[in-house]
Amino acid sequence: MLDIAIGGVLFGALYALIAVGLNLQYGVTRILNLAYGEILLIGSYITYIFFKDFRINPLLTLIFSGLVTSVLGILIHVITFRRLVLSAASAEELEFRSLFVCFGLILLIQNLLAHIFGVTPIGTPYLMEGVEIFGERFKMNTVVAAILSAVVNAIMYTLLRFTKFGLAMRATAEEPVGAQIIGINILKIHIASFSVGCLTAALAGSMISMIYSNVTPYTGTIYTVIALIILVLGGRGSFIGSIVGGLIIGCAYYAMIRVRASLADPVIYILLIIMLLVRPRGLFGRQ
Amino acid sequence: MRMMNILPILVIVLAFIFLAPFFLDVYNLGVLRETLMWAALTASWFFFSGLTKYISLGSAAFFGTGLYFTALYLEQSIFLKNLPALPLPIIVVMAGLLNFAIALAIGLISLRLKGIYFAIATLALGIACQGVFNYIVSDIMKTYYTHIPPFDLQTTYYTIAIAALVIFIIIYTLYRSNLGFALRMIGENEDAAIHFGVNASLTKTIGFALSAMCIGLMGGCYTTIFTVTAPTIAFNLQFSFMPPMMAMFGGLVTFYSPIIGAVILSVLRNYLGITFVHHFLIVLGIIIVIIAEFMPEGIVGFVRKIVRKLTMRSLKESEKR
Amino acid sequence: MSRLNNAAITKLQAIIIIVVIIIIAAVAGIVYQLFFYRPPVGVGLPPRDKVVVGIVQSLSGALSPQVTMYHPYYKWVIEDYNAKGGLYVPEYGRRFPITYIEYDDETDIHKMLTLTEKLITVDKVDLLFAPCSTGFVYAASSLYEKYRYPVIALTYGSQAGAEKCRKGELKYLFQTLASPSEVGVEVRELLEYIRGKYGADAVGNVGIIYHLEQHGVEHASAIFGELALVGFNIVLYESYPFMTTEFKPLISKLIERKVDTLIICGYEAMFFVREAKAMGYNPKIMIVGPSLEVPGMTFGPLGYTLDDVRGIIFYDGWPSASYTENDVLKKWAEDHKVRARAIFGNEYAYPFPAAALFYSGLQCLFEAVQKVGLDREKIRDALVTEYFDTILGKMKFRPGYAPETTLGGTLSQWQYRYMMDTIWPPEAKSAEVIYPKPSWPPS
Incomplete structure (x- = not known):
């Protein structure tokens, strides 16, 4: 029982790390970034470049891959989404059109990765030994990923809660028009949150290639879907929500594998659909 | 007036579609078959999602259900003789009606969701369906593959072509009907539509179910190209992603614009994307981003705008004279 | 108006x-x-300057990683025949260079079907190579029947398909891998052998876990049937989601049920082993499906060491050639290492157990052409009746079963080399089976 609980929490923490970026991006900018999983893969591949030739510890290159990807995020936003934000008449139209941009980005990033790195699976296996927690044994790297997830979420929380910048972000998320009136440069906030979202995506990508080491250019969609599930479960723009959502999904998946593994996948999605019907704004979402 | 303008084009297109097996080789016929399939899917998708702006990313659920129902029925009736053998059209229509019923139930409860939440719910529906069917065929039935009797190329082509035309006619009729008008009003402004006396939830549900029915119908006909099927084939996520992509490529402006988008994308993909796929898809990705940026109404909307500008200019010039 | x-x-x-x-x-x-309408039939003796092979492969999309790992042999065998001066065609009495037309199906089954039909009817290729993955091959098999193209399928193993072949419904599809029922027999025989040699409780409690996909479902039920027949104590028979990465709860269950012999029918052993090692769960016998058998992957991206995988038995494939026993195979393995280096980008690009089989299966097709010419009906007959010289010695195909070969067996095990050793059947083994599986190395 204990092993499932702790294992589920560790696994859920990784999911929370995957989801936090998408939640930020969608929460603040109202752009549903369907290419999120592909951006996450960019993080994996940057880690891989260093690992492959120089055997550099993936944890050391975390910052670097995060920074590169966040710059990339800024570029993506400035080149593609900025125009949409400026020209879209309503939030609904923005969501609608950005979805189409994301289809293009998915094709673009996926095939660029395949073209540059080839399609053979890559990985940066590291810290694979076991570690003991409360008498149960776990993989070291999942523990590291869970710690990283906690740190990232804590930083994000402080950033949003206690800084001026965070205040501006929250204001933009909740009242875009009002925020503009009181002099917040909405576009800047959008770009910043988009790039921070890409940064955390890259961190999650590095963790994934470290833990599973079976990354190909076509695995991105899985992570997008995971992030979407947690976004819905936790609620738009809520950090607590994405953490709790991640943990719930993680524990539910673990419990399902234990009880009846063959039903684990459908149950997660059916859970999501039920959640959407009962409480569409998520556990912690604001209307 | 309009009818007369497009009648010759319509006749040529119809003649082309029906006579294609006489002059097209196998590959081109296969591409045409696939193109018709995508066009029908995209038109069905457009009828609900394009009009109401409720983006559905769950076409795969209905497509796969239609495909699987037909496949299972064919297997049970022809190979295992558990069910009476029926002609294919009847099975396919049954598949469509089944989808209508399922979508009615799903629509009733899920269409309260707005915007992106509806998109996520339908996306999850597609994936959940794959999981459920996977569970059924591998854990309950213990035979992973479902076998389908082989059909020859001409039969599959005519099946899919006729189904596509039937779907176009259904969708066109609905598009011009009061239902289509009500859906479009909902898409423009849902609150205003309710104010004008549109029963929004009923309209949406019926629209969603009709769209799902057409998708399921096409799914049923698509069964004929396979000899075996499996959940990963039937519920492939591309059936969820391609219709919206094709529809937005063509533009969500009129009945025929999504179909044009589907035809262009499918043809491009099949002729350019068989040897240099990565390059082609990279370029396609860039093109899609450009279209999303600069042509919010898709290719058709863009062309229309240019034509309108040109006619305006010529009108002005003639006025000057 | x-x-x-x-x-x-x-x-x-x-x-x-x-x-x-x-x-x-x-x-x-x-x-x-x-x-x-008459279906197109074979042509007579037109002027010819080359032999054309048609290939439809998933070079992009979800299956493409498997294609890069398992299907480079298509190109290599063509290269090797061309290096020898081309393919000898008896009707013409001389050698022709082999060229190929390759299309990418983007892992889309409809596209694969139309492209295969295009290769046959428009490009009029002389020979056809199979697509990747069981589902794709099985879906295309009706086209091979319709146009009568003998096809050697590499990564393909299906019970339903094999039974159709045995009944003669699929006459033109030849499998190189053993079908699930054969795998079941081999696994049972190995376990019986271990039971006979190391005592009655050497095998102990048997656990079978399988993924919810065709491979897992068919293999697990075949192995289960065989083992239950001879009275092994099967304590766990359970499925898990396809390509899941999380095995921790399942391993807890295995520990709880005291599973001594574990059989994993699926591609997920690469995740399983990592988790089992971290948790310290070490079964006495561990038999896994395809996923850990490619050295370039196992010791490359997946980051295992030889100590990690030692003792793990791999069930799929025939034969798991022992690449060090025979001069031809030794040379071929060295060649493989050089050629496959670019694919994996590491120094472990050794062949996996069935690699030589894939290569030799394709060799058979070309050898059949050299013997009976380009008449596909004759090629088909020759493939099932005659033995051909390949790198695995004499080889003959059997419809619905794994081919007969001089060298190699079915089951193989990671031992002390970066290539797997064949351990079963006894007449083909290159090394004695390591029992029990060594404990995980300290890290």
């Missing part, structure tokens, strides 16, 4: 015209179908 037009032709008339066209076209189609 519009009134005038309406007077010229009403809507009703327009509809009638369309309906009439449809009816005429449909009738014409049926007539053509019934009286004039």
